[in-house]
Amino acid sequence: MSLFTEVPQASPVAVFKLTNDFKEDPNPKKVNLGVGAYRTDEGLPWVLPVVKKVEQIIVADPSLNHEYLPILGLPEFRSSASKIALGEDSPAIQENRVGAVQCLGGTGALRIGAEFLRRWYNGNDNTRTPVYVSAPTWENHNAVFASAGFEDVRPYKYWNAEKRGLDLSGFLGDLESAPKRSIFVLHACAHNPTGTDPSHVDWMQVAEVMKRRKLFVFFDSAYQGFASGCLEKDAWAVRYFVTQGFEMFCAQSFSKNFGLYNERVGNLTVVARDADNLKRVLSQMEKIVRVTWSNPPCQGARLVAVTLTDPELFAEWKANVKTMAERVLLMRSSLRSKLEALGTPGTWDHITQQIGMFSFTGLNPKQVEYLISEKSVYLMASGRINMCGLTTKNIDYVAESIHESVVNVQ
Amino acid sequence: MALLKSSKIISTVGVYPSLGALSIRASSWWSEVQMGPPDPILGVSEAYKRDTNPKKINLGVGAYRDDQGKPFVLSCVRKAEAQIASKKMDKEYLAIGGLGDFNKACAKLALGDDNEVIKSGRNITVQTISGTGSLRIGANFLSRFHTEARDVYLPKPSWGNHTPIFRDAGMQLKAYTYYDPKTCGFDFQGALNDISKIPAKSVIMLHACAHNPTGVDPRPDQWKEIAELVKKRNLLVFFDMAYQGFASGDIDRDAWAVRYFIEQGHNILLSQSFAKNMGLYGERVGGFTVVCQDAEEAKRVESQLKILIRPIYSNPPMNGARIAATILNTPDLYKEWLGEVHGMANRIITMRELLVANLKKEGSTKNWQHVIDQIGMFCFTGLKPDQVERLTKEFSVYMTKDGRISMAGVTSANVGYLAQGIHTVTK
Numbered sequence: 001m002s003l004f005t006e007v008p009q010a011s012p013v014a015v016f017k018l019t020n021d022f023k024e025d026p027n028p029k030k031v032n033l034g035v036g037a038y039r040t041d042e043g044l045p046w047v048l049p050v051v052k053k054v055e056q057i058i059v060a061d062p063s064l065n066h067e068y069l070p071i072l073g074l075p076e077f078r079s080s081a082s083k084i085a086l087g088e089d090s091p092a093i094q095e096n097r098v099g100a101v102q103c104l105g106g107t108g109a110l111r112i113g114a115e116f117l118r119r120w121y122n123g124n125d126n127t128r129t130p131v132y133v134s135a136p137t138w139e140n141h142n143a144v145f146a147s148a149g150f151e152d153v154r155p156y157k158y159w160n161a162e163k164r165g166l167d168l169s170g171f172l173g174d175l176e177s178a179p180k181r182s183i184f185v186l187h188a189c190a191h192n193p194t195g196t197d198p199s200h201v202d203w204m205q206v207a208e209v210m211k212r213r214k215l216f217v218f219f220d221s222a223y224q225g226f227a228s229g230c231l232e233k234d235a236w237a238v239r240y241f242v243t244q245g246f247e248m249f250c251a252q253s254f255s256k257n258f259g260l261y262n263e264r265v266g267n268l269t270v271v272a273r274d275a276d277n278l279k280r281v282l283s284q285m286e287k288i289v290r291v292t293w294s295n296p297p298c299q300g301a302r303l304v305a306v307t308l309t310d311p312e313l314f315a316e317w318k319a320n321v322k323t324m325a326e327r328v329l330l331m332r333s334s335l336r337s338k339l340e341a342l343g344t345p346g347t348w349d350h351i352t353q354q355i356g357m358f359s360f361t362g363l364n365p366k367q368v369e370y371l372i373s374e375k376s377v378y379l380m381a382s383g384r385i386n387m388c389g390l391t392t393k394n395i396d397y398v399a400e401s402i403h404e405s406v407v408n409v410q
Numbered sequence: 411m412a413l414l415k416s417s418k419i420i421s422t423v424g425v426y427p428s429l430g431a432l433s434i435r436a437s438s439w440w441s442e443v444q445m446g447p448p449d450p451i452l453g454v455s456e457a458y459k460r461d462t463n464p465k466k467i468n469l470g471v472g473a474y475r476d477d478q479g480k481p482f483v484l485s486c487v488r489k490a491e492a493q494i495a496s497k498k499m500d501k502e503y504l505a506i507g508g509l510g511d512f513n514k515a516c517a518k519l520a521l522g523d524d525n526e527v528i529k530s531g532r533n534i535t536v537q538t539i540s541g542t543g544s545l546r547i548g549a550n551f552l553s554r555f556h557t558e559a560r561d562v563y564l565p566k567p568s569w570g571n572h573t574p575i576f577r578d579a580g581m582q583l584k585a586y587t588y589y590d591p592k593t594c595g596f597d598f599q600g601a602l603n604d605i606s607k608i609p610a611k612s613v614i615m616l617h618a619c620a621h622n623p624t625g626v627d628p629r630p631d632q633w634k635e636i637a638e639l640v641k642k643r644n645l646l647v648f649f650d651m652a653y654q655g656f657a658s659g660d661i662d663r664d665a666w667a668v669r670y671f672i673e674q675g676h677n678i679l680l681s682q683s684f685a686k687n688m689g690l691y692g693e694r695v696g697g698f699t700v701v702c703q704d705a706e707e708a709k710r711v712e713s714q715l716k717i718l719i720r721p722i723y724s725n726p727p728m729n730g731a732r733i734a735a736t737i738l739n740t741p742d743l744y745k746e747w748l749g750e751v752h753g754m755a756n757r758i759i760t761m762r763e764l765l766v767a768n769l770k771k772e773g774s775t776k777n778w779q780h781v782i783d784q785i786g787m788f789c790f791t792g793l794k795p796d797q798v799e800r801l802t803k804e805f806s807v808y809m810t811k812d813g814r815i816s817m818a819g820v821t822s823a824n825v826g827y828l829a830q831g832i833h834t835v836t837k
Contacts, residue, residue, distance in 0.1 A: 004702060007555050010713040013506065013720055037502060045500035052498075059495050065481045066730075067473060068691045071452060104539065104723035111722050120443050143721035216439070247439050261503045262728035273438035283446035290449055290571065291578045292722065294542035298692035299729035 014139065015380065022378045030376035031398055033389040036192070036357050037261060038324050041391045046324070048259045050316040054306050064302075069295045071286045073102020073267075077301035080308035081267035084231060085221060085238055085250050092242050096275040099282050101268040101289065102296045106222045106253030107140060109268035110185075113218060113249045114148035115288045116281070121216065122181045127151050130182040132174065134158035136382060138192045138220070141185055156184065159194045164350045164362055166196050168205075175209040181216065188221035188250065189234040190356020193384035197227070197355055203237045207244050217241055217248035225257040227356045229325030231318065247272050254304050256357065257321050263300030324388075328357065331390040338399035344406050359385050367405040375401040450570050451810060458808040466806035467824050469815040472622070472787045473691055474754055477821050482754070484689050486746040490736040499732075504725045506716040508537020512731040515738035516697035520651060520665055520682055527672060531705035534712040536719070537726045540696040541652045541683030542571065547698050548648060548679050549579035550718045551711075552613060556646065559611040565589070565601075567812060569622045569650070572615065586614070589624045594780030594792050596626045602639060610644040616671075618651035618680075619664040620786020623814035627657065627785055633667045637674050647676045652683040657786045659755035661687075661748065677701045684734050686787065687751050693730025754818075758787065761820040768829030776836060789815050797835040805831035 012020075018034040040046045058064060072078065078100035083093065092098050103109040114131075122129045127149045133141040135155035145153050156178075157170025175184070186206075191197055198206060210217060219241070224234045238250055254265040268285070272278035289295070307313045336351040351359055363371070363383040371377040377398055379385045390398060448456065454470030476482045507513065517528055517535040527533045538544035552562070562581045564572050565588035573583050586608065587600030608614065616636075621627055628636060640647060649668050655661040671678055677700075684695040698715070702708040719725075737743045766778045781789055793801065793813035801807045807828060809815045820828060 004555065004700075004707055004711055007707070007710045007714055009710045010717045012713070013716070016506070045502050047498070047501055051501075055495065059491060065483050066487070066690050066692050067481050068471070068685075071449065104727065107720075107724040108722065121439060124442075140721060140724070147718075147721040255503075260501055262501050262725070264723060264725070264727040272440060277438045277440040277443070280443045280445050281440050284443055286449070287446045287574075288578075290452075290542075291575045292543070292546055293539035293694065294571070295452075295692070295694075297539075297694040297727040297730065300727065 018378050018380065021372075025376050025378075027376035029394075029397055031378065031389060031394050033377065033379040033385040033398070036256070036386050037388065038256060038259060038357070039388045039391070041327065041393075043389075043391050043394070046259055048317070048320040050307055050313055050320050051259060051303060053316070054303050054313060057306065058302060066298065069102070069298050069301070071289050071295050072100075072282065073296045074298065074301040074305055076309060077305040078102050078267060080305055081252055081254070082269045084224065084308065085235055085252055085269050086242060086271070087232070087235065087239055090239070090242065092271050097272045097278050099270045099272070099278045101270070101282070101285050102301050103251075103266040103268050104264040104293065104296060105255055105266040106220065106251050107144065107266070108264065108293075108296075109251035109253070109266040110141070110144045110220060111148060112285055112288055112292070113251055113268050114145045114150070115292075116285050117183060117216070117218075118149040119288075120281075120284060121183070125149075130154055130179055132156040132178060132182055132184045134185070134187065134191070136193055137185070137187075141220070145185075158191075159196065159360065161362070164360070165353075166198055166202065168198065168202055171198075172205060172209060175206065175213065175215065178213065178215060180214050183216040183218055184210065185218050185220055186237070188219045188224065188238050189236075190223035190227035190358070192222065192356070193358050193380065193382055194360040195354030195356050195358045196360070198237070200236060200240070203240055207241055207246075211244060211246070217246045219248065219250040221250055222253040223256055223356050224252070225318070225321040226325055226328075229322045229329075231321070242271055247277075254300070258304055258307075258317070260300045260303065263303070264297060265300035265304055328387045331387045331395065332359070334392075334395055335387075335390060335399060338395065339402060342399060342403045344399075344403040346406065357386055357388055359387055361385055361402070363402070363405065367409045370405040370409045371401055375404070377401045454808050454810055461806050461808070463806035465824075465827055467808065467819060467828060469807060469809040469819040469828075472686065472816045472818065474686060474689060474787070474818040475821070477757060477823075479819070479821050479824070482689055484747065484750045486737050486743045486750060487689060487733055489746070490733045490740070490743055493736055493740075494732055501728070504537070504728055504731075506719050506725050507712065508726045509728065509731040509735055511739060512537055512695075512735040513697065515735055516682060517699055519661065519738060520654065520668055520680060520697075520699065521672065522662070522665070522669055525669070525672070527701055532702045532708050533699050534702065534708040534715065535697050535699040536712070536715050537731050538681075538696040538698045539723070539726060540685050540694040541650070541681055542575065542696075543694065543726075544681035544683070544696040544698040545572070545575050545650065546579065547715060547718055548681060549576045549581055551700070551715060552679075553580040554718070555714065556611075556613065559609065559613065559646075561609070562613040562615060562648070563608055563645075564615050565617065565621070567623060568615065568617070570810075572650075581613070584612075588621075589626060589790065591792065594626075594790060595783065596628055596632070598628065598632050602635065605636065605639050605643065605645075608643055608645055612645055613648050614640060614645045615648045615650060616667070618649045618654065618668050620653035620657035620788070622652065622786070623788050623810070623812060624790040625784030625786050625788045626790070628667075630666065630670075633670060637671050637676065641674060641676065646679070647671055648679040648681075650681050652681075653686055653786050654682065655687040655748070655751035656755055656758075659752040659759075661751065672701060677703065684730070688734055688737065688747070690730045690733060693733065694727060695730035695734050758817045761817050761825060762789065764822065764825045765820060765829060768826050769833055772829050772833040774833045774837065787816055787818050789817050791815055791832065793832070793836065800835045801831050804834070807831050
């Protein structure tokens with residue numbers, strides 16, 4: 001008799017299952033528009049040239065070793081990463097009230113932030129503080145906050161499926177009606193999965209309500225640089241909220257903008273009222289880290305720190321990021337014009353209006369199913385496609401397939 | 411002053427000043443957050459760093475040092491790294507459970523190549539964030555699925571981080587007698603007495619080899635009795651193996667207890683770390699294994715482990731696992747690794763002998779045999795907290811309050827000074 005006889009089979013994570021199914025598909029025309037990883041026009045993963053360069057620097061340096069990092073991570077990484085989010089000359093940084101925790105990817109940063117909030121925010125161990133995530137949102141947001149102990153994870157209105165755009169009044173309405181001190185997870189830019197971001201004016205309204213109603217700001221920034229091609233532009237919302245005096249968290253990922261997916265490079269930037277509050281917050285985050293992974297992995301953080309702190313390498317990195325963002329923009333305009341040329345029913349300007357890696361096509365589950373099973377074009381059930389999966393070689397096939405699915409399936 | 415600052419901010423962003431922004435500066439969400447105490451183990455290294463005494467010695471955290479007191483990057487690791495760099499691999503996400511080549515090799519290393527468990531596919535081994543990450547996943551798994559018994563029994567004493575890990579995961583901590591302070595050795599009878607009273611289905615944590623912090627391991631015949639008693643009591647065994655190869659210098663010998671328990675029918679949980687035996691500390695390389703009834707159960711358990719892992723860090727880091735897998739799967743490198751692990755273990759054994767010899771030379775009349783009898787990176791000196799404090803204050807020798815020293819921090823150059831210090835505070 002086993003202790004684990006009653007352990008049920010859990011269903012697989014959808015996005016990884018999609019890639020698995022794609023791998024097993026024998027159709028030579030297959031296209032993977034699922035998981036969010038950048039691809040070149042050859043459909044291949046891209047190790048950034050600057051990363052290759054820095055890797056060689058690291059491998060060749062005999063003074064480097066594999067010793068433990070401090071619990072909170074590599075200091076040069078933490079500070080240079082926070083500067084990327086908040087700006088080199090951020091007053092908050094100058095006022096010594098910005099700190100950070102190096103974490104395992106954006107996921108790890110969200111998790112450490114969530115664990116801290118559950119213990120220390122809105123009273124101690126207040127697991128009933130509502131956590132609001134956008135409708136829709138990255139599918140792991142729910143699980144991160146729920147696993148951290150929050151009992152009440154709820155959606156806030158965000159995507160208007162009819163309009164295929166932002167439901168601003170719904171969003172503001174949910175902010176107005178949320179219990180005070182609720183936590184809101186905001187996408188800094190390139191909203192996943194919709195690709196639809198609030199405008200500057202929209203963000204200003206959001207900030208005003210959040211400040212007035214004492215709501216907690218938790219930014220998820222996984223695509224800085226990737227959305228517009230410009231780091232500063234993509235950080236506008238985060239920086240604006242800082243100027244508005246919020247104490248807030250920003251979970252940063254360097255998976256996409258550095259292409260360092262499997263090295264798990266993330267940073268939880270903490271903006272506090274003052275240095276003293278910051279110190280105490282970090283000390284408690286240290287305790288959480290110690291019982292989760294003790295200290296973070298060194299390789300990826302070192303790569304990023306070396307790059308960000310060397311002017312030439314930094315410039316080269318920004319150029320690499322621009323390359324990726326520009327290819328995505330090209331695919332967007334290409335896909336839109338092909339669909340319009342085919343006369344595919346519906347409007348397709350949302351393809352170029354949306355921003356970042358993803359597009360919420362508006363395809364319904366039946367149409368998605370058709371695309372997968374009949375055309376071997378793999379995308380999420382929500383209709384989300386990864387623009388990076390498109391290339392000049394497969395875009396005609398994809399456009400035709402979408403056309404077919406829209407015409408044949410309602 | 412505050413007003414001036416605000417207008418500077420405003421001019422940067424071009425937004426009309428909001429009075430609300432000014433008043434909110436007064437209070438903080440975090441006013442009630444207490445200062446967390448420094449970590450008892452990692453805090454020692456931090457205190458050591460601040461000390462300006464040129465003779466200072468860090469015997470705190472268990473990280474291996476060579477005889478010059480320097481971190482040691484294994485030659486097989488450098489070779490593996492060069493090999494990996496030349497292959498120009500991509501950086502795509504690993505699966506949630508990690509690098510397959512690493513997981514297979516990790517299980518083989520612990521259980522033996524020909525182990526029936528591996529052959530029948532009834533183990534699930536996932537890559538984890540070193541030993542800590544492995545223990546945490548295990549603790550989370552137990553908390554969610556082992557609901558009939560919430561108690562985890564740790565040996566007294568155990569690694570300081572065991573308790574907070576299991577507690578944070580929602581388990582309750584209890585202890586069984588292990589260390590005998592009178593002999594600085596294993597209290598075998600005490601352990602058996604306590605284990606015989608542990609309620610059925612409770613979890614019992616066993617250190618596979620090189621017990622941390624005491625360095626005191628059961629002998630094989632003692633392990634046999636423990637295995638039998640644990641089976642009789644129907645306890646769930648969780649092995650923590652952070653030092654395979656490091657204890658005796660021989661990886662099979664160090665895994666003997668783990669393999670014996672499995673042979674005796676215990677379906678164990680196992681945490682492995684490659685921090686010390688491959689010197690991959692900061693790369694965070696580890697494995698978590700559940701030995702299941704059969705392959706079908708292993709699949710179910712695997713699916714649940716992924717559900718636990720995904721909301722913590724999604725998938726594990728590649729670099730260290732790739733290095734470890736390369737070493738374990740390349741015969742030349744594997745052979746070289748075995749030699750280097752043996753070398754590290756030997757240096758430790760030599761330092762133990764030197765320390766005792768030097769203590770005798772200093773004129774100490776105390777019995778220091780335990781320093782030689784204990785095994786692995788750590789030595790439980792038997793020093794009391796006040797003696798430890800003196801050793802730190804007067805000699806700048808840094809160690810944990812429980813009297814534990816990391817032998818890895820001892821060198822031919824500092825062993826004399828260390829003996830002097832220890833003798834001074836114990837005579």
